Amino acid sequence: MSSFVQCAPISRVVVFGGTHGNEMSGVTLAKHWLKDPSEIQRPTFTAESCIANPLAVEKCVRYLDQDLNRSFSHEVLSCPGSEGDPYEIRRAQEINRQYRPFDFAFDLHNTTSNMGATLLRCSKDDLFSLHLANYLQSSSGDQSMPCYNFLIDIPEKDNAYLQNITKHALCLELGPQPQGVNRSDMLFRMRELINQALDFINLFNEGKEFPSFETDIYRFVSRVDFPRDSAGEISAVIHPELQDKDYIPLKPGDPIFKTLSGKDVLYEGEKILYPTFINEAAYYEKKVAFILTEKVNWKVPALKVEQ
Numbered sequence: 449m450s451s452f453v454q455c456a457p458i459s460r461v462v463v464f465g466g467t468h469g470n471e472m473s474g475v476t477l478a479k480h481w482l483k484d485p486s487e488i489q490r491p492t493f494t495a496e497s498c499i500a501n502p503l504a505v506e507k508c509v510r511y512l513d514q515d516l517n518r519s520f521s522h523e524v525l526s527c528p529g530s531e532g533d534p535y536e537i538r539r540a541q542e543i544n545r546q547y548r549p550f551d552f553a554f555d556l557h558n559t560t561s562n563m564g565a566t567l568l569r570c571s572k573d574d575l576f577s578l579h580l581a582n583y584l585q586s587s588s589g590d591q592s593m594p595c596y597n598f599l600i601d602i603p604e605k606d607n608a609y610l611q612n613i614t615k616h617a618l619c620l621e622l623g624p625q626p627q628g629v630n631r632s633d634m635l636f637r638m639r640e641l642i643n644q645a646l647d648f649i650n651l652f653n654e655g656k657e658f659p660s661f662e663t664d665i666y667r668f669v670s671r672v673d674f675p676r677d678s679a680g681e682i683s684a685v686i687h688p689e690l691q692d693k694d695y696i697p698l699k700p701g702d703p704i705f706k707t708l709s710g711k712d713v714l715y716e717g718e719k720i721l722y723p724t725f726i727n728e729a730a731y732y733e734k735k736v737a738f739i740l741t742e743k744v745n746w747k748v749p750a751l752k753v754e755q
């Protein structure tokens with residue numbers, strides 16, 4: 449007898465696009481599904497889409513006052529809010545009020561990094577979303593855009609991501625795609641992944657049992673900033689041998705930056721790690737050139753719906 453993790457059925461699903469207003473695949477799909485939500489319905493649940501940051505979408509910028517996807521902190525969500533608060537704080541409170549009762553949230557993003565389809569989560573405990581990710585990884589689709597599991601293991605009290613508000617959630621990062629640009633390959637891959645994910649939720653609700661499996665998880669280790677001069681200005685660029693090599697093992701001694709005088713800056717870590725978000729445009733302001741992860745193998749127990 450194998451033991452099962454049991455989860456309550458999923459009855460309401462929300463698909464967020466435009467959490468960052470210049471990430472066009474999610475913006476375009478969320479707008480499309482607002483006009484005609486029939487594609488995202490399944491027999492066992494209802495679904496709706498939402499433009500998370502409408503003013504940023506209108507201006508085609510990441511945000512107005514602050515990053516919406518870092519605005520869902522306990523502190524923000526537990527206070528009533530006032531007119532003078534930054535736009536994204538007010539928006540986070542509105543989204544929380546409206547969607548907290550939902551069972552599952554998708555949050556659709558694009559990255560300028562070559563990260564394929566990255567399924568990003570902030571909690572290691574959401575086994576339902578790990579099963580969903582496994583289903584996406586084993587469903588046929590565009591093989592040029594493989595799915596990776598990315599975990600930023602944040603203590604619940606410090607989690608300020610949009611996926612914080614619902615019981616189950618998954619953030620999808622698809623790239624590379626420039627900010628403010630719609631690439632058809634990204635748009636249709638995102639649409640395919642969301643449809644497959646909705647199929648999974650429907651199968652789960654119908655009582656299908658999902659066996660245990662092993663999976664690779666890329667777990668956050670550290671952020672790496674660009675080299676800087678004494679004035680704090682960036683003094684080197686991502687090395688050509690690192691550019692676009694997201695999820696490719698980075699070995700001690702590998703080049704990571706090139707200075708304007710042509711000198712290579714080498715990775716001085718002690719063990720092999722896996723770089724992601726390499727040269728992500730939105731991370732320049734966060735002083736992040738790339739993120740290092742470690743690859744860990746997990747055994748995920750079987751899943752079925754709670755009777």
Ligand SMILES: [Zn+2]
Binds near residue numbers: 556558
């Ligand atoms: Zn984003």
